[in-house]
Amino acid sequence: MSDTQGNAAQRKIFAGPRIRRLRRELGLSQSRMASELGFSTSYLNLVERNQRAMSAQFLLRLAEVYDVELTAFAGTDEARAFADLNEIMADPLFKGLEIGRADMQDLADSTPAMVEAMRRLYSAYAQARQSASEITSQVAERGLSDADAQPVDAVRDFIHDRRNYFSEIDEAAESLHADLGMNRDDAHMILSARLDEEHGVRVRIMPHEVMPETLRYFDMHRRQLQLSELLDHRTRLFQMAYQIGALEFSQTIQKAADSHDWPSEEARRLARISLTNYFAGALLMPYGRFLENARALGYDIEHLGRRFGTSFEQVSHRMTTLQRPGARGVPFFFIRVDKAGNISKRFSAGRFHFSRFGGTCPLWRVHDTFSTPGRIVTQLIELPDRTTYFSIARTVRRIGATYGAPDQELAIGLGCDIAYARDLVYAKGHDLETPEATPIGPNCRLCERPACPQRANPPLSRSLILDERSRGVTAYRFSRN
Numbered sequence: 441m442s443d444t445q446g447n448a449a450q451r452k453i454f455a456g457p458r459i460r461r462l463r464r465e466l467g468l469s470q471s472r473m474a475s476e477l478g479f480s481t482s483y484l485n486l487v488e489r490n491q492r493a494m495s496a497q498f499l500l501r502l503a504e505v506y507d508v509e510l511t512a513f514a515g516t517d518e519a520r521a522f523a524d525l526n527e528i529m530a531d532p533l534f535k536g537l538e539i540g541r542a543d544m545q546d547l548a549d550s551t552p553a554m555v556e557a558m559r560r561l562y563s564a565y566a567q568a569r570q571s572a573s574e575i576t577s578q579v580a581e582r583g584l585s586d587a588d589a590q591p592v593d594a595v596r597d598f599i600h601d602r603r604n605y606f607s608e609i610d611e612a613a614e615s616l617h618a619d620l621g622m623n624r625d626d627a628h629m630i631l632s633a634r635l636d637e638e639h640g641v642r643v644r645i646m647p648h649e650v651m652p653e654t655l656r657y658f659d660m661h662r663r664q665l666q667l668s669e670l671l672d673h674r675t676r677l678f679q680m681a682y683q684i685g686a687l688e689f690s691q692t693i694q695k696a697a698d699s700h701d702w703p704s705e706e707a708r709r710l711a712r713i714s715l716t717n718y719f720a721g722a723l724l725m726p727y728g729r730f731l732e733n734a735r736a737l738g739y740d741i742e743h744l745g746r747r748f749g750t751s752f753e754q755v756s757h758r759m760t761t762l763q764r765p766g767a768r769g770v771p772f773f774f775i776r777v778d779k780a781g782n783i784s785k786r787f788s789a790g791r792f793h794f795s796r797f798g799g800t801c802p803l804w805r806v807h808d809t810f811s812t813p814g815r816i817v818t819q820l821i822e823l824p825d826r827t828t829y830f831s832i833a834r835t836v837r838r839i840g841a842t843y844g845a846p847d848q849e850l851a852i853g854l855g856c857d858i859a860y861a862r863d864l865v866y867a868k869g870h871d872l873e874t875p876e877a878t879p880i881g882p883n884c885r886l887c888e889r890p891a892c893p894q895r896a897n898p899p900l901s902r903s904l905i906l907d908e909r910s911r912g913v914t915a916y917r918f919s920r921n
Contacts, residue, residue, distance in 0.1 A: 446452045455494060456488075456490040457490075459484075459502075462502075462508070463488075470488070476505055477498070477501045477502065477842060481834075487784055490549075506899075508875070508876075509765055509766075518627045520752075521547075521881070522544060522545055522825070523825075524543060524549035524556075524559045525555050525558065525559075527886055528558060528562045529544065529557055530885070530900040556813070561776075590707075591703075591706045591707035591709075591710045594687040594703055594704075594707040594710075594711075595707060595714055600787070602777045603763045604760050604763065605717065605762075605764065607697050607764065608720060608725050609689070609696055609715060609722060610718075610761070610764070612689050612719070613722035614726040614727050614728065615685075616688075616723060617723055617729075620634060622726075623729075627724070627749055630678060631677060631684065633733070634684060635680065635683060637685050638688070640679035641658075641663050641665050641683070642664050643664075643665045643688070644666050644667070645676075646667065646668055648668060651666065651668050653677075653846055654666075655667070655670065655671055655679075655839065656683075672839060673749070674745075674750055675748075675751065678721070678751075682716055682717060685720055693712055693715045696715055697712050697715055721750075721754055721758045721761070724754070725744075725755070727762070728763060728767070733748075734769060735769070739770060739864050739866075740865045741755045741759075741816075741834075742816075749851045751836070752834060752836050753836050756774055757787070759774075759854065760788075766857045770860045770864070771856060771860070772855070773786075773787065773829075773853075773855070773858070774786065774787045774788070774854050775852070775853040776851070777806060777850065777853070778851075778853055779849070779852050781800060783800075792857075801880040801881050801883060801891075802894045802896070803821075803880045803894055804831065805817050805833055805878075806833040806853035807851065809834055810849065812835075812903070813849065814834065814835060816834045816866065817832070817833045818870070819878060820833045820858065820870065820875045821855070821878050821879075821880045822877035822879050823881070824881055824887065826873055828877045829856060829858060830855055830857075830858050830864065830867055830870070831853060831854070831855035832853070832866050833853045833854070835849050835850065836849070836850055836851075884896045884898075885899060885900050886900065887899060887904060888919075892913075899918060903918060
């Protein structure tokens with residue numbers, strides 16, 4: 441068992457509904473399961489009713505007898521279901537219904553699939569509600585349906601549901617990496633030779649004047665992969681790896697994409713592009729070798745980037761994909777935002793939940809990185825559900841910028857549950873036993889923390905308290921229930 445799994449096993453875990461679902465899936469009675477695990481029926485009964493935490497010995501016996509991963513009992517699905525339900529019920533549509541957090545938690549714990557059904561229904565409702573907005577006007581002009589307007593959200597949900605891990609693609613990339621002998625330093629020569637020898641495709645570096653608005657273009661007729669001169673060495677490698685994936689593993693990628701029921705052809709195409717990008721990262725940073733080095737280096741992003749010839753963002757994204765059964769890495773979450781707070785990319789391999797609507801919390805120091813470009817900022821953060829996370833953030837610059845062009849700086853946020861923080865080199869000097877975490881929320885409209893000086897909007901789930909005689913630290917005071 442890995443150190444990460446050991447840490448998880450030492451925490452108090454209440455997972456009664458998950459144990460009950462597992463038992464029913466196996467077709468076992470309580471007495472039969474208790475006997476097979478070597479525990480009393482009364483103990484199993486208490487565990488299933490969440491009246492007793494699962495011991496480390498109980499967890500290990502579950503993994504041994506029924507061949508299940510310990511991470512299956514970390515509560516990721518239930519945590520996401522509760523966060524989704526909490527966000528849905530914050531809508532004024534449900535104002536007046538007496539549905540407490542305990543009720544929502546019970547539903548999320550017992551039937552997360554039902555919450556997923558509610559999420560899909562609410563998502564459809566939210567899209568329909570926007571029918572009078574500017575977005576719908578633009579959609580109508582293009583002659584698309586409402587479903588076609590949300591391909592990005594559809595792909596994000598697909599990747600999240602798969603824990604951002606696609607075994608068939610990862611294994612194909614890892615095998616090719618070994619066949620090509622890419623442990624050597626001349627990766628550019630190896631990849632360009634593969635394109636030339638196997639596909640008759642030549643790599644050409646094109647002047648910016650010839651490709652002013654394009655960074656990569658595959659000319660099928662000339663059999664050329666044209667890359668802009670503005671791309672740095674690491675990004676050129678990534679684009680060549682992408683093209684190899686598109687040419688050699690299109691069927692594998694298509695099969696992974698076809699495993700999902702897409703709302704539109706636009707979403708399906710975007711999924712194929714995302715999965716081909718996944719292949720490119722897996723080819724440059726093969727799973728087994730990358731995980732071994734990540735553990736040895738304490739998940740040092742910059743050091744890993746130098747070792748594999750990849751960028752800060754590429755390494756950060758790759759670290760969210762380390763979810764291979766039996767060889768899992770730290771379950772990271774990842775976010776990329778611009779100076780205005782717009783989220784352009786997000787992934788979560790663990791319990792951390794991003795809001796589906798709106799931006800992020802200004803108290804999260806991922807926003808502070810714009811004032812200290814290129815410097816890594818660390819922070820302990822606590823969400824309203826009392827879960828604590830260790831966060832890393834740094835700015836990156838988009839490739840392709842020229843003098844006089846608008847600033848293309850973005851912030852990358854990466855983090856994990858505090859239980860895994862001791863595995864990270866960045867956690868040195870932080871008190872992980874009695875952490876003083878910064879309380880943050882999903883975003884202002886969903887956060888119910890009172891008296892927050894950074895609050896930009898009142899929470900949707902609370903009624904405003906308006907008093908002309910006083911002014912608090914925030915302009916929005918609201919009821920506590």
